[in-house]
Amino acid sequence: MQKTTNDELRRPTPEEFAAQAKLPLTVVLDNVRSANNTGAFFRTGDAFGIERIVLCGITATPPSREIHKSALGAELTVAWDYEAETTAAVVRLREAGYTVLAVEQVREAVSLERLDLSGFGQPGRRFALVFGNEVEGVGQAVVDLCHGAIEIPQVGTKHSLNVAVSGGMVLWEFFKRLR
Amino acid sequence: MQKTTNDELRRPTPEEFAAQAKLPLTVVLDNVRSANNTGAFFRTGDAFGIERIVLCGITATPPSREIHKSALGAELTVAWDYEAETTAAVVRLREAGYTVLAVEQVREAVSLERLDLSGFGQPGRRFALVFGNEVEGVGQAVVDLCHGAIEIPQVGTKHSLNVAVSGGMVLWEFFKRLR
Numbered sequence: 001m002q003k004t005t006n007d008e009l010r011r012p013t014p015e016e017f018a019a020q021a022k023l024p025l026t027v028v029l030d031n032v033r034s035a036n037n038t039g040a041f042f043r044t045g046d047a048f049g050i051e052r053i054v055l056c057g058i059t060a061t062p063p064s065r066e067i068h069k070s071a072l073g074a075e076l077t078v079a080w081d082y083e084a085e086t087t088a089a090v091v092r093l094r095e096a097g098y099t100v101l102a103v104e105q106v107r108e109a110v111s112l113e114r115l116d117l118s119g120f121g122q123p124g125r126r127f128a129l130v131f132g133n134e135v136e137g138v139g140q141a142v143v144d145l146c147h148g149a150i151e152i153p154q155v156g157t158k159h160s161l162n163v164a165v166s167g168g169m170v171l172w173e174f175f176k177r178l179r
Numbered sequence: 180m181q182k183t184t185n186d187e188l189r190r191p192t193p194e195e196f197a198a199q200a201k202l203p204l205t206v207v208l209d210n211v212r213s214a215n216n217t218g219a220f221f222r223t224g225d226a227f228g229i230e231r232i233v234l235c236g237i238t239a240t241p242p243s244r245e246i247h248k249s250a251l252g253a254e255l256t257v258a259w260d261y262e263a264e265t266t267a268a269v270v271r272l273r274e275a276g277y278t279v280l281a282v283e284q285v286r287e288a289v290s291l292e293r294l295d296l297s298g299f300g301q302p303g304r305r306f307a308l309v310f311g312n313e314v315e316g317v318g319q320a321v322v323d324l325c326h327g328a329i330e331i332p333q334v335g336t337k338h339s340l341n342v343a344v345s346g347g348m349v350l351w352e353f354f355k356r357l358r
Contacts, residue, residue: 001322004284009338017336036215040344046335070341077336105183113355143180152351155358156225157196157256159188161347162249165219168344169351172331176292179334 014077022051023178024126026093027171028100030086030142031057031133032163039070040164041131046074048175051126053078054093056086090130090145098128102149103170104138105159109151112170117177127178129170131163193256201230202357203305204350205272207279209265209321210236210312211342218249219343220310225253227354230305232257233272235265269309269324277307281328282349283317284338288330291349296356306357308349310342 012020027050032038038060045053055061061082062068062075083089093100102109110116117127130146132138143149152166161169191199206229211217217239224232234240240261241247241254262268272279289295296306309325311317322328331345340348 001281001285001287001325001328003316003319003322004286004288008286009284011336011338012334014336017334020334040341043337043339043341044344046337047331047333047340049334072337072339074335074337102180105188106180107183107187108180109183112351137182140182143182146180149180152226154226155191155199155228156253157190157193158222158225158251158253159190160222160251161226162219162222162343164341165223165343165347168340168347172291172348172351 017077020049022049023175025050025174025178026052026054026098026128028054028086028089028128028130029056029059030130030138032059032131033134035060035064035066036070037134037164039067039075041167042067042071042074042078044168044171045078048171050078050171053080054089055080055082056089057084086139086142087145090142093128098126100128100130100146102130102138102143102146103166104132104143104149105151106143106149109149112150112152112173115150115173127174131167134163196256199228201228202354204229204353204357205231205233205277205307207233207265207268207307207309208235208238209309209317211238211310212313214239214243214245215249216313216343218246218254220346221246221250221253221257223347223350224257227350229257229350232259233268234259234261235268236263265318265321266324269321272307277305279307279309279325281309281317281322281325282345283311283322283328284330285322285328288328291329291331291352294329294352306353310346313342
């Protein structure tokens with residue numbers, strides 16, 4: 001087997017990427033502490049062509065050397081904005097018609113394994129996924145404002161995943177279903 | 180919605196975890212540069228109850244402060260060993276009956292979206308997934324020894340994902356199918 005060359009990858013230029021239709025999906029980062037994790041979300045967001053990232057609270061914002069390093073520059077291709085209060089970001093998204101889902105261990109959460117997007121409404125629906133702080137997770141006041149929650153089933157001793165890794169898993173499932 | 184309490188998570192103790200049946204899946208890290216990425220693989224490996232991680236070449240090994248920090252201690256629950264040459268690790272796994280797959284952009288790769296494990300043989304088959312260096316990916320000599328390759332489809336300008344994030348996506352797909 002031969003590894004693919006860079007030419008064969010046919011990557012869009014930033015201009016071509018900007019003109020591409022985006023996945024109807026916005027990511028909300030609720031007080032993510034590590035700029036490396038934030039940068040990884042930009043990188044994954046670029047890979048899957050998501051609409052936007054909303055950086056909230058203490059979450060670092062570009063320009064940031066750490067974000068740039070882990071995003072490989074994807075913070076320049078993925079749209080983003082900043083909101084001081086995550087609750088305000090969620091309210092704004094709800095008012096704009098988004099289905100807002102927390103990725104969090106919540107009693108009423110749907111397992112990522114059994115995620116059925118058709119249950120969330122009509123075609124054309126746009127989604128927002130909220131990921132939380134590395135220690136505290138998504139804040140309870142934010143969870144209270146979400147339409148639902150998604151949980152990643154686990155069998156280990158920690159019952160905990162790196163937030164950028166869990167972001168990869170959940171964004172992958174949405175990319176598969178929505179693109 | 181109420182966040183789940185730690186008690187409700189019913190996490191196994193390290194002893195209970197050690198006694199659990201494991202996913203028939205080994206992860207091979209081919210010269211992964213960042214101990215943070217290696218630690219994240221331990222954390223994901225704990226979450227999904229994988230069999231083992233084989234750390235190869237320049238990949239950091241426990242005890243390591245950086246691994247410990249990003250693994251949250253999961254390097255103590257997930258079995259691991261070290262092999263100086265990744266090719267030797269792959270040969271050993273092949274000889275032990277594993278189906279060895281590189282996670283890499285390879286011309287003949289199967290898209291993660293179309294992954295069909297039944298195509299890889301009989302029930303009871305065990306898998307090894309090889310993840311590569313942050314810059315070079317999985318080495319060509321290692322790719323040459325694998326039974327096949329898996330590629331994560333992407334639409335972005337970078338066509339590149341953090342190795343621990345791509346590990347999350349691929350391990351999640353195997354966890355769903357094999358557990």
